[in-house]
Amino acid sequence: MLLLDVEFFDRFKVGELTGLLTSDLGSLKDVVSENVSRDRGLRALSEVIGTICILFSLSIQLAPLLGLLMLSVSILAAIFKRSTIPVFKSHGMAQARISDFASETFSAIRTVRSFVGEKKQISLFEKLVFAYESSGMKLGTLKSANESVTRIVVYISLLALYCLGGSKVKAGELSVGIMASFIGYTFTLTFAVQGGINTLGDLRGTFAAVERINSVISASEIDEALAFGLDKELGHSDLGLLNKDNYSEKISVLNSHYMSALRSATNGCSLAWSGDICLEDVCFSYPLRSDVEVLSGLNLTLKCGKVTALVGPSGSGKSTIVQLLARFYEPTRGRITVAGEDLRIFDKRDWARAVSLVNQEPVLFSVSVGENIAYGLPDDNISKEDVIEAAKAANAHEFIISLPQGYDTPVGERGGLLSGGQRQRIAIARAILKNAPILILDEATSALDAVSERLVQEALNHLMKGRTTLVIAHRLSTVQNADQIALCANGKIAELGTHSELLARGGQYASLVGTQRLAFE
Numbered sequence: 001m002l003l004l005d006v007e008f009f010d011r012f013k014v015g016e017l018t019g020l021l022t023s024d025l026g027s028l029k030d031v032v033s034e035n036v037s038r039d040r041g042l043r044a045l046s047e048v049i050g051t052i053c054i055l056f057s058l059s060i061q062l063a064p065l066l067g068l069l070m071l072s073v074s075i076l077a078a079i080f081k082r083s084t085i086p087v088f089k090s091h092g093m094a095q096a097r098i099s100d101f102a103s104e105t106f107s108a109i110r111t112v113r114s115f116v117g118e119k120k121q122i123s124l125f126e127k128l129v130f131a132y133e134s135s136g137m138k139l140g141t142l143k144s145a146n147e148s149v150t151r152i153v154v155y156i157s158l159l160a161l162y163c164l165g166g167s168k169v170k171a172g173e174l175s176v177g178i179m180a181s182f183i184g185y186t187f188t189l190t191f192a193v194q195g196g197i198n199t200l201g202d203l204r205g206t207f208a209a210v211e212r213i214n215s216v217i218s219a220s221e222i223d224e225a226l227a228f229g230l231d232k233e234l235g236h237s238d239l240g241l242l243n244k245d246n247y248s249e250k251i252s253v254l255n256s257h258y259m260s261a262l263r264s265a266t267n268g269c270s271l272a273w274s275g276d277i278c279l280e281d282v283c284f285s286y287p288l289r290s291d292v293e294v295l296s297g298l299n300l301t302l303k304c305g306k307v308t309a310l311v312g313p314s315g316s317g318k319s320t321i322v323q324l325l326a327r328f329y330e331p332t333r334g335r336i337t338v339a340g341e342d343l344r345i346f347d348k349r350d351w352a353r354a355v356s357l358v359n360q361e362p363v364l365f366s367v368s369v370g371e372n373i374a375y376g377l378p379d380d381n382i383s384k385e386d387v388i389e390a391a392k393a394a395n396a397h398e399f400i401i402s403l404p405q406g407y408d409t410p411v412g413e414r415g416g417l418l419s420g421g422q423r424q425r426i427a428i429a430r431a432i433l434k435n436a437p438i439l440i441l442d443e444a445t446s447a448l449d450a451v452s453e454r455l456v457q458e459a460l461n462h463l464m465k466g467r468t469t470l471v472i473a474h475r476l477s478t479v480q481n482a483d484q485i486a487l488c489a490n491g492k493i494a495e496l497g498t499h500s501e502l503l504a505r506g507g508q509y510a511s512l513v514g515t516q517r518l519a520f521e
């Protein structure tokens, strides 16, 4: 799933996905442990076959009735199969929605508290629980109705069997001993059939779970350029883990032109240390809104080792440019190049090593401070000294050693045990360790107070040295020293120049500066 397009993760709510996977994988595990480890299904099947053989060999005269019994049971099983799949599906979805809602509420607990939203969340949760209860009742009713009907059919067939058998004994066509054995084995057959039907019911639920997982995953494409990079690193033997069939099929048809030209690992990264990054006539629409063109023929050159600031009104496409540079998406037309080479000839994992992203809200993992910094190079064995050096360069060492367990202090879920400025400096230390030639700062200091902002800005200045940097900022005061400022509007770069050049031009940038009433010299 990690290899699917980024669009897939935009389309589904994360909680819904994890809820779905948890509940469906849970039901898969239950069925496997019940039916495979304890052989329940296999035992029932062998008992049914064995008993039928014995019954046939005991009395071929009673075989037609036995046939009727088997036929009616299999018809019922087929009806059960058809009727339960949608109910199993909706029951699983109802369960996934509950866990999605709970995780969303807990992660947004501060927002809930501040809006006094507890009552609303409780009542929404109740609704979901009731929906789960009612789908559970429906499923239970269907299961028990099926079981009752099956039993009725089985018992009526047995009654008919005994009447026929009794009349044959009376007529001297069948011995009492054989009839008694026949009755004993029909009971064994009844229980075995019941066990088989229960297993079938469980399997229906499992198929519904598998179908749900597949329907979610098949809604998106494998990101073949990412899969290619992972394939190279893991080797073919490990690709079974990555849905190789699907991957091979997709890899052969999609983007074959670029896939065939994929270059070796180091090229993209090393070119980025010495060459400019150019967006050439780039057009882009998000897959979920393919009719809306966010970028339409955008041209921009990020000069090697220099700072480019990207400004512009909200919704003008600044973050979209970042997503394209990081290759979370590819341009729908036009191209992005590094030192003249199209980015698509480098596989995505290699290109990811060339770009460091520092956002307004950096995401930390719920491990220790040191491990979060070492995540800058997740595939390498990082020494503690390297981590400390990066933390010092990011103005983070002092506060880290004052934490209760120093570098081993857990940061909590999403870094919740640290302040915004501390999280930001750990993210910068992580980027320093990564040592990528391209740095993208997306509103990196906008959420901080003056003291934290100064500490973070110092760390950023250190990080920016010698790297091709793109800074996105709403507060124009933070970008006035950039080597060039690009104003993005209507999916294009409308103005480009230094701060003083753009002010002198008296265009959109100058009026934005005026709106912000900044005291520039």
Ligand SMILES: Nc1ncnc2c1ncn2[C@@H]1O[C@H](COP(=O)(O)OP(=O)(O)OP(=O)(O)O)[C@@H](O)[C@H]1O
Residues within 6 Å of the ligand: 010, 286, 287, 288, 289, 294, 312, 313, 314, 315, 316, 317, 318, 319, 320, 321
């Ligand atoms: N994942 C997405 N799917 C569909 N449309 C999107 C997606 N992300 C952004 N958009 C749309 O693309 C347009 C550009 O968004 P973008 O986030 O790039 O603007 P921005 O200039 O960074 O805005 P801001 O300054 O407010 O962050 C907007 O109209 C937005 O609604």
